[in-house]
Amino acid sequence: MMSLHPCASGHFWVFGYGSLIWNPGFEPVEVRPGRLNGYHRRFCIYSTQYRGTDERPGLVLGLDRGGSCKGLALRIPIEQLEPVKAALWEREMLNNEYHPRILPVRTAEGPVPCLAFVVDRRHRFYSGRLAVAETAAIIAAAHGDRGPCIEYLDNTVRHLDELGLRDPSLTRLRDQVQRLLPPCPPPL
DSSP: OOOOOOOTTSOEEEEESSHHHHOOSSOOSEEEEEEEEEEEEEEEEEESSSSOOSSSOEEEEEEEEEEEEEEEEEEEOGGGHHHHHHHHHHHHOSSOOEEEEEEEEEETTEEEEEEEEEEOTTSTTBOOSOOHHHHHHHHHHOEETTEEHHHHHHHHHHHHHHTTOOOHHHHHHHHHHHHHSOOOOOOO
């Protein structure tokens, strides 16, 4: 586990760009919308546990090189830094498919140094740049310990929209996945 220390102000921040937005696993003492430059959010990590299986891997989000990503800077209470850090590592570093980095996130109140989980492009679970149709087909078919892959995508899109941080590429992906799903039966 990387050594994490509070910044000079005594605060410690985590950047939420996927499920950390809608299910951080801790109660942040402050939340700021922000933008991380140099990385974008993409379904680029195969999931064989949380959102898929060994037989039918799903996909989860990672921060990949290039572009920018809107998300949330989440401030961890300093007195909870160690237990929150341990929980984050158990959750995000299950297969070591990320490089944890401290990166500057631009917020309305100024830049914040945030812990961000950047995809390891050399990891065996890194999918590379899949075509949108292939990504949609994987998400539509996958289901893991934490539920269907489409649920993860839908929760992320919905919460980004509610926060005013709309991600049009994720919205288009969700629409494409929904077209692949069987129609719901009519109500009784």
